[in-house]
Amino acid sequence: MKFRLILFPIILVILFYYTSFKFSQFLPQRKNLAWILTSGVFLIMISWQIVYRAPQVAIDSSIFKVLAWTGSISMGIWASFLIFSLPFDLIHLSWFGIQKLISPFETDLIRRDFLLTWIPTGALGVAGASTSFGLFEAFSGPKLTEITVPIANLPPSLEGLKIAQISDLHIGPTIRREFVERVVNQVLSAQPDIIAVTGDLIDGVPHRLTEHIAPLAKLKAPLGTYYVTGNHEYYWGAENWIRSLEKLGFTPLLNENRVIHHQGSKLLLAGVTDSSAHDFIPDHLSDPKRAAQTDEACHVKVLLAHRPDSCFAAEPEGFDLQLSGHTHAGQFFPWNIFVRLAHKYYRGLNRHGKMWVYVNAGTGYWGPAHRFLVPSEVTLIRLKSIQQGDQHVKSV
Numbered sequence: 001m002k003f004r005l006i007l008f009p010i011i012l013v014i015l016f017y018y019t020s021f022k023f024s025q026f027l028p029q030r031k032n033l034a035w036i037l038t039s040g041v042f043l044i045m046i047s048w049q050i051v052y053r054a055p056q057v058a059i060d061s062s063i064f065k066v067l068a069w070t071g072s073i074s075m076g077i078w079a080s081f082l083i084f085s086l087p088f089d090l091i092h093l094s095w096f097g098i099q100k101l102i103s104p105f106e107t108d109l110i111r112r113d114f115l116l117t118w119i120p121t122g123a124l125g126v127a128g129a130s131t132s133f134g135l136f137e138a139f140s141g142p143k144l145t146e147i148t149v150p151i152a153n154l155p156p157s158l159e160g161l162k163i164a165q166i167s168d169l170h171i172g173p174t175i176r177r178e179f180v181e182r183v184v185n186q187v188l189s190a191q192p193d194i195i196a197v198t199g200d201l202i203d204g205v206p207h208r209l210t211e212h213i214a215p216l217a218k219l220k221a222p223l224g225t226y227y228v229t230g231n232h233e234y235y236w237g238a239e240n241w242i243r244s245l246e247k248l249g250f251t252p253l254l255n256e257n258r259v260i261h262h263q264g265s266k267l268l269l270a271g272v273t274d275s276s277a278h279d280f281i282p283d284h285l286s287d288p289k290r291a292a293q294t295d296e297a298c299h300v301k302v303l304l305a306h307r308p309d310s311c312f313a314a315e316p317e318g319f320d321l322q323l324s325g326h327t328h329a330g331q332f333f334p335w336n337i338f339v340r341l342a343h344k345y346y347r348g349l350n351r352h353g354k355m356w357v358y359v360n361a362g363t364g365y366w367g368p369a370h371r372f373l374v375p376s377e378v379t380l381i382r383l384k385s386i387q388q389g390d391q392h393v394k395s396v
Contacts, residue, residue: 016042019078022085025120045075052173052204059173059208068173069369076134076332076368080127083334088119134332134372141182142166142363142376144190147349149356151320154385155299157263163302164192164221165379167325168362170232172203175364177212183363183378184215190380194260195221197250198325198360199230199274199306205237206244217248223260226251228271230306230326232366234280253304255287259296268298270319274306286310292317300383308345308359315355322357323381329361333373 016038023034048064048071051057057064151158164187171180187195197219202209219225227250233241242252251258253271260267270291277284288303288310301319303310308324329347330336339346343359350357361377 015082018082022081022120041074041078045071045078047071048173059204060211064173072174072367072369073131073135076131076370077127079335079368080130080134080332080370080372081124084123084126085120088123130333130372131368131370134368134370137371137373137375138365138369140375141179142186142378144186144380145361145377146380146382147358148382148384149321149349149358150384150386151300152386153299154383155265156385157265158267158300158383159385161194161262161267161383162190162192163194163196163323163381163383164190165196165198165323165325165358165360165381166201166363167198167306167323167360168200168230168328168366169364170200170203170366171209171212171364174369175203175212177215179364180212181215184218186378187219190378192221192380193262194223194269195219195225196269196304196323197225197227198304198323199228200232200325200366201227201230201245202236202241203232203366206240213244213248216245216250220249223262224251224258224269225249226253226258226269226271226304228253228304228306229273229277229284231274231276234274234277234284238277238281238284253291254284255290257291257294259294259298265300266296266298268292268294268296268301269304270301271304272310272314275310286313288314288317288319292319308343308350308357311345311352311355311357315353319355321381322352322355323360323379324357325360325362327359327361328365329359329374331362331365331374332368332370336374 019041020034020038023037024031027034048068051064051067052059166183166187169175169183202213227245229238246252254273257268257270260269272286272288272291273284275286277286291303292301303314303319303322305314305322305324307326310324311322314322327339327343327346330339345352345357345359347359347361350359358379358381360379361374363376363378365371365376
């Protein structure tokens with residue numbers, strides 16, 4: 001955790017200097033103005049998050065809403081602009097180095113003017129357009145994604161059992177009651193047997209978000225509504241959030257399980273805390289082995305784990321299916337391409353040894369209100385019986 005605290009400001013400084021470099025390409029004769037613009041952009045992008053954490057700020061005020069949305073949209077344009085610019089800058093840097101080695105005293109001014117002026121302008125235009133589409137996609141809310149998971153020798157009474165999963169809703173500065181109500185109605189319209197919430201449900205402290213989380217109390221299913229913590233709960237006081245969600249009817253699974261009896265069959269539904277939880281609360285060390293412990297013989301074992309990487313410790317414990325989130329599937333293009341560098345399983349249904357891992361692409365968003373080409377989702381999982389050994393289903 002200490003390493004992450006050191007790494008964050010280092011990355012922030014690097015991004016600041018790179019942003020200033022990009023602005024200087026638009027203002028080659030006014031470098032000081034580029035620094036001022038960079039400082040202004042970072043102030044807009046960061047200030048709303050700082051203000052949001054101030055104890056006395058009225059987060060439902062019109063002023064804060066404008067500040068939050070301005071910061072969120074600016075962050076989306078900035079992130080897209082940098083990622084669209086970086087490949088061209090790397091190519092330019094490589095070409096410049098090669099050119100200097102071959103012809104150290106010659107410079108192609110036309111090509112240089114094109115690279116330093118027109119390409120950044122084009123990247124900014126593409127960033128603005130993609131952010132506009134991504135904002136519309138974010139406003140549109142999650143789509144219902146239906147997936148069938150084959151389970152070997154599933155009892156007939158569990159055939160077609162439906163589990164609705166939401167993950168990474170991030171109720172907070174820009175995701176509020178109206179959005180939450182739409183998500184709740186979408187989940188209930190699917191008529192699931194079980195509702196599973198796989199972490200990062202909120203961004204904020206409970207007393208500030210009381211009105212906005214209230215619709216979650218409607219999330220009821222015949223076999224229960226279950227919840228595991230994500231990393232963001234620990235940023236805002238996980239123990240308080242666990243108590244608040246229990247009052248709304250959620251059953252938290254903190255390295256524990258419930259055996260669900262359904263028409264003569266038994267399904268073990270387990271949950272683990274986020275893998276970073278012990279950095280905040282030592283007793284919350286994520287433990288799939290402990291979560292799997294039971295004296296009852298169960299026909300199916302399902303694990304709720306915020307991060308997909310929990311599968312490495314979970315698969316040896318005999319789980320048939322793990323439901324996760326965390327990755328947002330990259331949240332927007334082209335980050336959805338790079339997210340696979342950080343996570344082995346980052347989206348959809350995947351096979352890990354003898355266990356399935358389903359990764360929800362995120363029901364909301366975090367930071368930028370931006371989901372360009374990566375729509376958010378509510379997942380409806382159906383269990384399907386197959387014969388032992390016949391599980392040749394491609395990952396998606």
